[in-house]
Amino acid sequence: MSFEHGLKPSDILTNQQLMDKFKCAMSGGMRFSHRTNTLVLISDHTKSLYDDRWIGDVFHYTGMGKVGDQSLDYGQNKRLNQSNHTDVTVYLFEVFKQNNYVFLGQVYLSNHPYTEEQLDDNQKLRLVWVFPLSLRNNHNEILIPIEFFESREKIQEKEAIKMPQEQLTKRALSAPKKPGSRTVVTKTYERDIYVSEFAKARANGVCQLCEKPAPFHTKKGDPYLETHHIEWLSKGGEDTIENTVALCPNCHRKMHSLNAKKDVEKLRRVAARS
Template sequence: MRRSNRTNTLVIVSNHVASIYDDRWVEDILHYTGMGQVGDQSLAFNQNRTLNESRINGVAVHLFEVFTAQTYTYIGEVLLADEPYQERQPDVKGEDRFVWVFPLRLKSGTSPAISDVTLQQLNRVKEKQARKLSDAEVEALARRQGRTNVGKRSARVTQHQRSPWVAEHAKRRSKGRCDLCQEASPFNRRDGTPYLETHHIEWLVHGGADTVENTVALCPNCHRKMHVLDDQADKILLVARVNAH
């Protein structure tokens, strides 16, 4: 948090990539963690006091969020939606402590929708960070940060208009076998047709085409593998198998 006395404003940043704080949106309320990286936080400390008194001190509070490293997205002016409350979070040393959480809402109303691609990328970053931790660290964080009041926010979804004919062609061309592992489909649909999922070798979001040449039929396991690994060797193999038809 940074305050400007000249403009009588307070800038707060919710960094979802590189921060020890557990900030989260619940509906249209951002539960924002106060200042203080070591030990219990105090409402009287520095800009915690400014934010806590923002309803009476005339300071305008502006929120930025970070979803990608070193990229700050301006969200808007925010107001205290309720009284601050305390909860336990780890400090920068990993020690358990009490922090102050400020429920904030946008002055303009509902929170802006963030691209679903951006949120998916953020989730992948967090999953990668989690994989670097020890079993004990992961369990401690899971138990400490698990909650019944799950954070959620609006996302702006970009939907590609895929051709149903291209998808159906890929499934029929495969003759009931996965184009990658070559195993038979794991089960049949109610109408008796093999269950396979269509996949674009070069993803649409990366500029791939929705064409017969770029579309294959995969079993659910291989489909997930392609989205997790996007392995170049697998892509070359799929292209070769499509071209062989």
């Protein structure tokens, strides 16, 4: 009989709550508990540039061992490899933001472990064991907020930028050839089409930030511009003509990347003149 944890897929725990719930250690990616007879697997995406990944409904989880070739006959790698034939219950968590452990559910080995080359902590290629895991519950029950993925990308981007070119090259060359895929939950806003079209008509084919003509025309022959909310809707901005402008794609990306104060002030002046 499996351990009664009382959790639902997508529940989020702190590390302390996870320890209290499963009676396991406070650190490590593979945490076995004698008291609950569980093996908790943690895939922490905030701590490595290339990591475990979903391919379809199968999670490919890298075993333990940070330096040198990994062994299938050692520690929790051995325990996970034998888990289908023992009474140990295996659970999976993913971490996208620090101290936010997302519960995915109970997992089992759905295929034989295999080896692949990855870089170790010393940036040397080594063989690791990868465990194909499948969920016992419905994969579609797991709802991951898109901001968690965005947070992970920012952390990994900062790490990549700081890397020496030689190390970055090694990482890129050893990256998994098959990208992972996930279904995420995002919040959308119902925008008024009349406000959007008014902003484009007011711009008259000219970007309201760089003041250059639209970079191309649509199939209908209209100049291509994108509407932008000066104060973002996600931050409480209103969907009004006073808060909406028309930008070329380049300036639109610039505003969502930098949102520089002087650019915001300029767009507010432009919108106020209408």
